Amino acid sequence: MTIQLRQICLVARELRPVIDDLTYVLGIKSCFVDPGVGAFGLENTLMCIGRNFLEVVAPVEENTAGGRFLDRRGGDGGYMVICQAQSKEEQQAIRQRALDNEVRIAHESNRLDWSICQIHPRDMVSSFFEIDWMKPNDFNGWWMPSGGMQWEDKVDQSSTVDYVGVELQSDDPAGVAELWSKVSGEPASIVGGEIHIRFNNATLRFVEAADGRGPGLGGLDISVANRPGILERAKERSCYVNDQQVDICGTRFYLKD
Numbered sequence: 001m002t003i004q005l006r007q008i009c010l011v012a013r014e015l016r017p018v019i020d021d022l023t024y025v026l027g028i029k030s031c032f033v034d035p036g037v038g039a040f041g042l043e044n045t046l047m048c049i050g051r052n053f054l055e056v057v058a059p060v061e062e063n064t065a066g067g068r069f070l071d072r073r074g075g076d077g078g079y080m081v082i083c084q085a086q087s088k089e090e091q092q093a094i095r096q097r098a099l100d101n102e103v104r105i106a107h108e109s110n111r112l113d114w115s116i117c118q119i120h121p122r123d124m125v126s127s128f129f130e131i132d133w134m135k136p137n138d139f140n141g142w143w144m145p146s147g148g149m150q151w152e153d154k155v156d157q158s159s160t161v162d163y164v165g166v167e168l169q170s171d172d173p174a175g176v177a178e179l180w181s182k183v184s185g186e187p188a189s190i191v192g193g194e195i196h197i198r199f200n201n202a203t204l205r206f207v208e209a210a211d212g213r214g215p216g217l218g219g220l221d222i223s224v225a226n227r228p229g230i231l232e233r234a235k236e237r238s239c240y241v242n243d244q245q246v247d248i249c250g251t252r253f254y255l256k257d
Contacts, residue, residue: 027159078217165221219252
């Protein structure tokens with residue numbers, strides 16, 4: 001089993017100010033706007049994080065799932081962990097394990113060369129878990145949610161290099177980690193006092209919710225090549241927390257050299 005973290009989705013009340021902060025502070029570039037999210041009452045923008053992606057969605061209609069999520073968590077924050085399976089058989093195995101553990105499928109779409117499976121965030125507790133499969137099977141290349149390959153000239157790793165990890169918070173980190181392990185098929189282990197599940201290119205960290213916002217995708221670990229530049233720009237935008245962390249879109253970005 002090989003699962004590649006390809007995209008993180010955040011949700012915001014207002015799209016443009018968040019995109020401005022993310023691109024400026026992290027030194028990343030916008031690469032794609034997907035009109036298809038309009039079917040869900042949303043607008044979006046994707047940015048490159050290395051050869052992976054950071055998406056922000058914002059509601060443009062009343063009574064959307066994104067809007068209800070904002071109300072439930074008290075503002076902007078992490079929304080979806082979006083991954084790529086090495087094969088359709090592996091993707092479908094994850095789907096079946098979700099059903100076997102009484103976890104609902106929130107949305108799915110199957111085409112000849114692209115299959116989407118979004119696993120319900122309420123059942124997964126801390127986040128949507130989306131697992132996609134597509135041809136060609138290239139973890140560093142073709143990615144339909146970003147328009148295929150048109151994003152390559154937008155990759156800029158001079159400040160932010162790539163994802164390292166995802167912080168999933170809840171009132172029961174051990175129980176949530178056990179569920180994610182059962183569904184993903186990847187083992188959980190204790191590392192430095194935290195419960196981890198290792199995907200191909202990033203680690204899921206399961207921690208106690210301590211910010212008063214309840215369960216959710218609370219933070220992202222990112223490898224950086226220019227920490228001083230990120231921190232200086234974060235101070236300009238009032239996103240600075242300390243020399244190891246900046247906060248944007250209600251999400252903690254932990255800087256890893």
